[in-house]
Amino acid sequence: MSQQVLCSALSYIGVPERDWSQATGDCSNSSGSYHLTFNHYRPAHDDIGLNSHKDDGFLTILRTRTLGLEIARGDQWEFVPVDPSCFVINFGLSMEILSAQSKRPVAAIMHRVARQQRDRCSCGHFSSSGCLPGEDRGVYRYTDEHGLQRVCGSRELIDENDYEIYAGTEAPTTQPASPPTSRAHEENR
Template identity: 45%
Template structure:
């Protein structure tokens, strides 16, 4: 699948041509050039090592040994997870825990990725002429440091005979994905199309909250179903297993009346339910053996 390409300009997103964003919002995915100030080394090291045993003498020891960090320690839907229905073993962590759990360089990288992701969110709201006065309410505080931001790491175990990662849509607003290996597939009609990584770029995709907010717009944004195909065992070349990680921007998930999902129509916000309940449903469907993470 040929994706549109953007770059981070002077505190805003810039596409190569005026029509490129409209193509990207329909595709649901696009590339963004890695900003020069965004160092991805810490995230790459964590992705390659979080599932390994920690070795005191290894150069990456600070980035390994995280299998014992579970949701009992760091909170619901966080920490290390390993599910037999998928090849992935994963590590999830909310922003509130970044500085206490991650190595310091990774906590700093996570904040930098969050800034880029929020910039993308603001760009879309501006392009679709949603009044600035509604941004905070519409996004559950995500544009103003009051949303939910988490970093998710994936390690694909080719020795496990299972799907790579199940069909799903991301539940929130924007995902900023670091993926340097093939395997990501995007649904296009009745077909699945490969997204080949573009060196020096990250992948951006839109989530269901964005789709719901803009569905009555004359320029609606698509949350597109995607998956990772099953990874096959190495052919003896010594190639490392596939890894990836992403920064997810969601509404604040307090489950109270303050934070809701909205549709923007007729110059007002229409309540479409609780983001907390919505996320729970999407997550449960995604990791079911027979289910899919769609709504």
């Protein structure tokens, strides 16, 4: 699924297919770097579930059945509705950098997990450029005029982003409204 979404996004932003492998560190060929996370957020902790951040890879596929994921929209936090029949897909910094100067830029989404009122579990699939030691494929920017240009190493982007996540990235300061009820969620579809 991640390969299909990634290739569709590359086509959408106008990266020529011949450049997909280099642009994505082979992620478009299912040979990039991938990892899964299995998260359990507990209400016993008084702090936020996960600090605000943008993922560093190309895209993240999330699955949860419990409300708690929030996105920054303007100067507010908004809860992401939960639909058991759907996945949530977030684009990350690598996609934002790659597409920033294209005709159709794709923005990475600032998100966090709110403090939980009840147990919440989620799993995430992260798709990134190959970044094994000695085999760092890099992060690229694409422009119609110049094609692909290397911006930095994949590991550099990951390390810088990890620092921001654990230091607490600045983001909207307003708290979201109360989580939508199931009925309100149904009415907003």
